[in-house]
Amino acid sequence: MAASAIPIILMTLFWGLVGIVLPIVLPKGPNKSLTQCVLIITAVSCWLFWLCCYMHQMNPLVGPTLHNTTVVALRKLWG
Amino acid sequence: MATMGSLFRSEEMALCQLFLQSESAYTCVSELGELGLVQFRDLNPDVNAFQRKFVNEVRRCDEMERKLRYLEREIRKDGIPVLDTGENPEAPMPREMIDLEVKFEKLENELKEVNSNAEALKRNYLELTELKHILKKTQVFFDEAMYPPNLPYDQDVYFDDDEQVNLLTDTSLHQLKHIGFVAGVILRERIPAFERMLWRACRGNVFLRQAEIPEPLEDPATGEQVYKSVFIIFFQGDHLKMRVKKICEGFRATMYPCPEAPADRREMAMGVKTRLDDLNTVLSQTQDHRHRVLVSAARDIRAWMMKVWKIKSIYHTLNMFNLDVIQNGLIAExxxxxxxxxxxxxxxxxxxxxxxxxxxxxxxxxxQESPPTFHRTNKFTKAFQTLIDSYGVANYREINPAPYTIITFPFLFAIMFGDLGHGIIMALFGAWMVWREKPLSAKKTDNEIWNIFFGGRYIILLMGVFSMYTGLIYNDIFSKAFNLFGSSWHPVFNDSALMSKELALDPANKAQYDQYPYPFGLDPMWQISNNKINFYNSYKMKISIIFGVIHMLFGVILSVWNHRFFNRPMSIYCEFIPQLLFLCCLFLYLVLLVFHKWTWYGAGGDPSVSPSCAPSILITFINMVLVKPYEEAGPVCSYYMFAGQFGLQRFLFIVALICVPWMLCAKPFLLHRMHKQRTIMMQANGGEGVVEEGGGDAAAAAAAAVATAEEHDMGEVMIHQGIHTIEYVLGSVSHTASYLRLWALSLAHAQLSEVLWQMVLRIGLTTSGLAGGFLTYAIFAVWAFLTVAILVLMEGLSAFLHTLRLHWVEFQSKFYGGTGYAFVPFAFETILDQAENAGPEQ
Incomplete structure (x- = not known):
């Protein structure tokens, strides 16, 4: 039922920087519009990809099923 | 948007007419060839190649090229390196062509003479060497006959029965005097057949001795090293002599006169030896001369070759021009x-x-003609443009998918290939090729596979980089996961619970789940869980649909820019809007349902949104299309995901249904009405303008003819529109399903990489002790090889092909015509490249 705000803000800020700020501050050049296009598509796809992954785990319907040996090993390894 | 020189649309082209003075035509075309930005049209397409104006010049160039090729072959035969200085000589003036021709003619003749001399000398040399060997070997045969070592080698016989031995040798010596012999040289592999033939033809009445010449001899005709044997055949009588000689000839054996007397033989051997020595010096001098000629030619041959190619291409181009008889000039288009x-x-x-x-x-x-399509690419965008062009060259000035493909291609690839480890390998390979770009591209090879990889180096680099990102999100590195931020799941169980084999973590239990997800990518706990495939399937299927629908929507939206650019408002209202509505009402709604389900349902909250109430989106979607009301599932759960869902779905579905006849009929109907209005106006005008009755009839007939032609056109328009509509409607269903390949391949890739780890590397890792160390060392090599060969190369290729298909079919079908033709400028650069690549095969 819950999403933590920090990762959402961080990731959105990061990809917002790539996809919105960078294309605006890009220096003039022969390939400016192409670079803008590349940056925007990269940011949108990568941000959405991360978001889907985050949202898929946001409200888990089931939990992972572990083998009891795995549980014992994890208890030992992760404390 | 369509700024000059950008990749978004092809460049604006102009058809130009060029009037050239006949004196300056050659130099002008030469300059244009260096510039490489002009595509000439053939103005004499009906004139065959032999009847054109500059046939003679082209033929002279061909002749020069042939001579240079001959020179090049000779240079290569001697293993002399051809210097590639990278210089690019300008095309010489026509008058310099004669100098070049004379120069090449001289060189060729000189070389031919040297070669024929050398061949004659070599043949002579060969004969003498063979004769030398014959004299030497036959000497051995005759010596053996005198002091036979291979008579019964019994000690007793040899020493005790001295008399008998002497008698035998006497006999053989005695016999030799009446016996004729033939000596010669034959290829070693022919010996057995030769021997058999002799035995059969002469009924065993000849005696053959042979000895191998240990060192190989050079065949003067082919220059190959061959092994030969000396033979000597003894026989009795002229009849047998004839027969033996015939057989020798048949087996291409060379026979040499061999004197019977030992003294004569010795004398002859001496003579042969001195002649051989003389020949040797002459031969080496000839070879030196040839070498000198070739070395000096090797220095210039590349420049000559380029000059000839340039001249030839200029005359080829001039052959496409029209003659301007009045002004004594040439006209080009x-x-x-x-x-x-x-x-x-x-x-x-x-x-x-x-x-x-x-x-x-x-x-x-x-x-009125449609101009060629010209996209100005650089080394980075070239490979992407090639991907698009291999489907079909864009129509003149239509939207070019290449700039969007630069990212969407590697990204969709990465969804299928998502693995940090494999991504790193691929990115490193791509980065290495980009880093060593200059030295690698200077090293020209015929290896087609390498050339493909090298041509796509930027694609490979980007595919690798994006695979690293998706690999991080999938939390998958060689089928293992990183726990970078600390898993949100905690396997906290009491000891009694550990007795059961499988333990499920409960998302509602605050001790077992933190209540907020792993911040970046999939939780590492899933990688070691037993039900991870179910979890991954549901996740990957959803993202495939989400990205697929967005990709298709993007394609549909791009079509607006085409319609607006070509000023087709009717296509916007009759095609684009219903297409967009259709896609949004059905498939964008499906995507929104996915997001809704993600945010709405979960464990530990209100029971009406508990996991057991979460509906299957697929079934919801199918019910929407079948317009079935859902029955209530129970007291707690509602089958509806939100209030008014049924009404909304029915509305969306009806809108989507309306879109189909809209796409099908609106455009043909509007066109039909426009034509009708036009014919009415034409008839009205015709009636006004005509005075005579007969003329009026003719005008009416003409108008009727136009009308029938248009009706015929209308039929075509209807069919075209029908196909288009069916293609789009069925297409958007099947294309959405087609994006599920993203899920399927991603799953297959992850599974394959896991199987490889489990079946191979685990063997080494689970063996304990020192043996385990060594075993791991060996097994790692196998695992690494299979990882690169199967998971990176083969899986990479398969994911690449699927991505290509998603772009060509699913994406481009929404807006791309791709029926244009490419701009092929007359450029020396490409001509030289082609000629150089075609060269070695000839």
Missing amino acids: CWIPVANLEDVQLALRRGTEKSGSLPAILNRLST
Whole structure:
């Protein structure tokens, strides 16, 4: 039922920087519009990809099923 | 958007007419070839190649090229390195062509003479060497006959029965005097057959001795090293002699006169030896001369070759021009990018200055013809443009998918290939090729596979980089996961619970789940869980649909820019809007349902949104299309995901249904009405303008003819629109399903990489002790090889092909025509490249 705000803000800020700020501050050049296009598509796809992954785990319907040996090993390894 | 020189649309082209003075035509075309921005049109397509104006010049160039090829072959035969200085000589003036021809003629003749001399000398040398060997070997045969070592080698016989031995040798010596013999040399592999033949033909009445010549001899005709044997055949009588000689000839054995007397033989051997020595010196001098000639030719041959290719291509181009008989000039028609008209003018001025004649005149023509498509690419965008062009070259000035493909291609690839480890391998390979770009591209090879990889180095780099990102999100590195931020799941169980084999973590239990997800990518706990495939399937299927629908929507939206650019408002209202509505009402709604389900349902909250109540989106979607009301599932759960879902779905579905006849009929109907209005107006005008009755009839008949032609057109328009609509409607269903390949391949890739780890590397890792160490070392090599060969190379190739298909079919079908033709400028650069690549095969 819950999403933590920090990762959402961080990731959105990061990809917002790539996809919105960078294309605006890009220096003039022969390939400016192409670079803008590349940056925007990269940011949108990568941000959405991360978001889907985050949202898929946001409200888990089931939990992972572990083998009891795995549980014992994890208890030992992760404390 | 369509700025000059950008990749978003092809460049504006101008059809131009060029008036060239006949004196300056050659130099002008040469300058244009260096510039490489003009595509000439063949103005004499019906004239065959032998009847054109500059046939003779082209033929002379062919002759020169042939001579140079001959020289090149000879140079290569001697293993002399050809210097590639990278210089690019200009095309020589026509009058210099004669000098070149004379030079090549001289060189060829010199070389041919040297070669024929050398061949004669070598043949002579071979004969003498063979004779030398014969004399030597036959000497051995005769010596053996005198002191036979291979008579019964019994000690007793040899020493005790001395008399008998002597008697035998006496006999053989005695016999030799009456016996004729033939000596010669034959290829070693022919010996057994030769021997058999002799035995059969002469009924065993001849005696053959043979000895191998240990060192190989050079065949003067082919220059190959061959092994030969000396033989000597003893026989009795002229009849057998004839027969033996015939057999020798048949087996291509060379026979040499061999004197019977030992003294004669010795004398002959001495003579042969001195002649051989003389020949040796002459031969080495000849070889030196040849070498000198070739070395000096090797220094210039590349420049000569380039010059000849350039001259030839200039005359080929001049052959496409029309003769202007009145002005004594040539007329050419060509396509030029509008942005480069100035450069072409400058090049023409340079050309005329060189020849010092009147200036060339460049006129822009207006034309109805569709111009060629020219995308100005750089080394980075070139590979992406090639991907698009291999499907079909864009129509003139239509939206070019290549700039969007630069990212969407590697990204969709990465969804299928998502693995940090494999991504790193691929990215490193791509980065290495990009880093070593200059030395690698200078090293020209015929290896087609390498050339493909090298041509796509930027694609490979980007595919690798994006695979690293998706690999991080999938939390998958060689089928293992990183726990970078600390898993949100905690396997906290009491000891009694551990007795059962499988333990499920409960998302509602606050001790077992933190209540907020792993911040970046999939939780590492899933990688070691037993139900991870179910979890991954549901996740990957959803993202495939989400990205697929967005990709298709993007394609549909791009079509607006085409419609607006080509000023087709009717297509916007009758095609784009219903297409967009159709896709949104069905498939964008499906995507929104996915997001809704993600946010709405979960464990530990209100029971009406508990996991057990979460509906299957697929079934919801199917019910929507079947317009079935859902029955209530129970007291707690509602089958509806939100209030008013049924009404909304019915509304969306009806809108989507309306879109189908809209796409199908609106455009043909509007076209039909426009035609009708036009015919009515034409008839009205015709009635006014005509005075005579007969004329009026004719005009009416003409109008009727136009009307029937248009009706015929209408039929075509209807069919076209019908196909288009069916394609789109069925297409958007099947294309959405087609994006599920993203899920399937991603799953297959992850599974394959896991199987490889479990079946191979685990063997080494689970063996304990020192043996385990060594075993791991060995097994790692196997695992690493299989990882690169199967998971990176083969899986990479398969994911690449699927991505290509998603772009060509699913994406481009929404907006891309792809029925244009490419701009192929007359450029020395490409001509030289092609000629060089075609060279070694000849």
